[in-house]
Amino acid sequence: MEQKTSIIPAGRLQKIMEYMKEHGSVQIKELADYLDVSDATVRRDLDDLDTQGLLVRTHGGAVRKNDNTSSFEWQHNEKLTIMLHEKKQIAKLAASFVHEGDTILLDSGTTTYYLASELSDIPNLTVITYDLFIGGNLVLHPTSTMIVTGGIRRQGYNNVLLGSMVEDYVRNIRVDKAFLGADAIDVDFGISNTNVMEASIKRLLVQAGKQVILIGDHSKLGRMALIKVCDLTDIDGVIIDKAIDENSLHRMKEKVKNVYLA
Numbered sequence: 001m002e003q004k005t006s007i008i009p010a011g012r013l014q015k016i017m018e019y020m021k022e023h024g025s026v027q028i029k030e031l032a033d034y035l036d037v038s039d040a041t042v043r044r045d046l047d048d049l050d051t052q053g054l055l056v057r058t059h060g061g062a063v064r065k066n067d068n069t070s071s072f073e074w075q076h077n078e079k080l081t082i083m084l085h086e087k088k089q090i091a092k093l094a095a096s097f098v099h100e101g102d103t104i105l106l107d108s109g110t111t112t113y114y115l116a117s118e119l120s121d122i123p124n125l126t127v128i129t130y131d132l133f134i135g136g137n138l139v140l141h142p143t144s145t146m147i148v149t150g151g152i153r154r155q156g157y158n159n160v161l162l163g164s165m166v167e168d169y170v171r172n173i174r175v176d177k178a179f180l181g182a183d184a185i186d187v188d189f190g191i192s193n194t195n196v197m198e199a200s201i202k203r204l205l206v207q208a209g210k211q212v213i214l215i216g217d218h219s220k221l222g223r224m225a226l227i228k229v230c231d232l233t234d235i236d237g238v239i240i241d242k243a244i245d246e247n248s249l250h251r252m253k254e255k256v257k258n259v260y261l262a
Contacts, residue, residue, distance in 0.1 A: 008045050012037070016045060020055055020064045027061040059084035086217040086241035086262070091115040093262040094179060094215050094239050100124050102176045105208055106134055108160040108198065109181035111215050113137070119144075128175065130166045130201060132159040154198075162197045170204040178209025180235065182216050184223035187251045190232055192225040199227045206230050213237045214256075218244045232256050 008016070012035060019026060019034060032042045050057035055064055090111055095118035098104060102122075106112045108131035116138045119125060125144040129135055135148035149169040151161030180202060182191045191214065193199040206212050212235045221244065232238075237258035244252075244261070253259050 008048055012045065013049075016049065017054065020062070025058075025061060025063040031061070083217040083219055083241075086219075086243065087111045087114050089262040090215050090217060090239050090241055091118050093260060094213065095119060095122075097177065097213065098122055098125070102126075104128070105170070105173070105175040105178040105205055106131065107179060107181040107202060107205055108134075111217070112179055112181050115179060115215065128173065130161040130170070132161060154195075160198060162201070166201050167204055170201060170208055173208050175209055177211045177213065178205050180205055180212060180214045180229075182214060182220055182225075182229065184225040185214070185216055185220045185232075186222060186224050187232065187248070187255060189224045189228065191229045191235075192223075193227055193229055194225045196227050199229050202229045206234055209236075211236045213239060215239045217241050218248075221248050 015035060016031065019031065028039050028042045028046070031046075032039045035042065046055065046057055046062045049055045050062065055062045087110060091114035094115045098119060100122055101124045103126040106116055106127060106129040108129070112129075112131065113134050116127065116129075116134050119127065120139050120141060123141045123143040125140065126147065127138070127140065127144065128147045128149070130149045130151060132148065132153065135146060138146060140146055149161055149166045151166035152163040154160045154162050180191070183194045184192045186192070191202075193202060206229070214232075214235050214237070216238075218241055221240075232252065232255035235256060237260065238252060238256050239260045239262055240252075242261045249259065249261075
């Protein structure tokens, strides 16, 4: 395959890549000011670099390219912008599965955060999470209750809580619905995660839910992270965006009875 050549002037290209290397992510307006060019020029540049595989285009900006190793993990502020539109669509559909009086368990992650943001109008919920970002930013209905597990804080990556305190808590509860996130989804290998300690909590989350729903965008498909959480056959449903390819959708439906497209 012939490699595409960038149409971006060499000096501007170098500045963009150096900025991305230093900051990890960038917004269009921020980069336009830095380069002293128009927003439209930055959009074209970022689209060009995304096509070349040098960065990942996001809603309103870009993030540095995943090095595609099984232990690589984006910082939380980067995750919030990656596949933003898809995550919000998935979150809205997932919220429709939550009903008044439900007890729900939310996994850590940005898609579950956007799901949590859709729950403010539903009364009498009990929401349990080990994600401090969700616990600290979620606004619930006045009749609802938020429970954040104890644990050791993991700085920088969702500010999640880890360790035996989280595991003991999740091991001893039973909830109506558990919403599971994932770093990687492979039809054969299953659902996997980059962090060993977090993966053990996710396994317990799967056991805690009367109904377990995986929520994740199509960029997670066909990937395997460091440690396996569970098989697709261990969950009750998947909510994924409509950009999933037909072959992956067909194969996923062979493993999971309920696959919903957002």
